[in-house]
Amino acid sequence: MKIKAIVLKGQNVKEKDKDILLFSLEEGKIWVKFKGVRGEKAKMKYSKEPFCFGDYFVDDNSKIVTGVDIIEPFEELSKDIDKYFEANGLLEIVNTLNFDSERVPIFINLIKALKILAFHKASQYSVLIKFLIDIFDIYGLQVYSSKCTSCGNDFHDHIFINYSVGELCCKMCEPFIADEIKKGEYQILKLLSQNEYEKLPTIKFSKELGFGLLKILVKNFQYRFEKKLNLIGILDN
Numbered sequence: 029m030k031i032k033a034i035v036l037k038g039q040n041v042k043e044k045d046k047d048i049l050l051f052s053l054e055e056g057k058i059w060v061k062f063k064g065v066r067g068e069k070a071k072m073k074y075s076k077e078p079f080c081f082g083d084y085f086v087d088d089n090s091k092i093v094t095g096v097d098i099i100e101p102f103e104e105l106s107k108d109i110d111k112y113f114e115a116n117g118l119l120e121i122v123n124t125l126n127f128d129s130e131r132v133p134i135f136i137n138l139i140k141a142l143k144i145l146a147f148h149k150a151s152q153y154s155v156l157i158k159f160l161i162d163i164f165d166i167y168g169l170q171v172y173s174s175k176c177t178s179c180g181n182d183f184h185d186h187i188f189i190n191y192s193v194g195e196l197c198c199k200m201c202e203p204f205i206a207d208e209i210k211k212g213e214y215q216i217l218k219l220l221s222q223n224e225y226e227k228l229p230t231i232k233f234s235k236e237l238g239f240g241l242l243k244i245l246v247k248n249f250q251y252r253f254e255k256k257l258n259l260i261g262i263l264d265n
């Protein structure tokens with residue numbers, strides 16, 4: 029079979045072989061095997077590295093890769109440590125989730141997110157935050173709202189995220205399991221919810237505000253999906 033896929037991770041097997049976890053448009057997550065890793069052309073080397081995007085030709089029974097047409101290796105992501113950690117976070121999210129019908133929109137968003145990270149200059153964490161916001165949307169768990177989701181009134185001075193439902197509410201509604209969202213963090217949440225990936229390079233915010241919002245969304249991810257995200261180099265836990 030021929031599948032359009034992105035490499036999520038790999039592990040060496042025996043001396044020369046390597047198992048790779050692909051995220052494919054057609055099959056979702058699938059483990060495949062590369063035989064005889066050593067002594068290859070540099071181009072083939074990329075096809076086993078995380079972030080590599082290409083057409084993978086896989087034997088249906090043995091799951092051995094018989095050929096790869098690389099579409100985009102995204103090697104830029106390995107040359108900048110901040111971009112690398114953020115891109116790695118995207119793969120960690122995909123790696124952590126289980127999906128069926130969500131597969132196609134997640135795949136398309138991942139490609140868009142990697143392209144912005146690799147080839148544009150966007151505020152730190154904006155791509156990762158946007159990806160998380162869209163993940164919640166895809167699963168019908170939208171976070172952003174312009175009014176309190178509990179009483180329907182304006183937020184006034186304080187905005188909270190209610191982790192028991194993953195929605196925003198005002199101070200009057202006194203959510204039980206909640207964190208306050210700063211005004212600046214709320215603005216980022218709004219902008220990234222209402223703009224597409226192509227707009228990210230034009231949306232500027234500080235690393236501190238981005239980090240604050242990212243922490244809240246990661247916590248919401250844990251409540252919604254009951255799974256921990258280990259964002260290496262960003263939020264180690």
Ligand SMILES: [Zn+2]
Binds near residue numbers: 177181
């Ligand atoms: Zn309220």
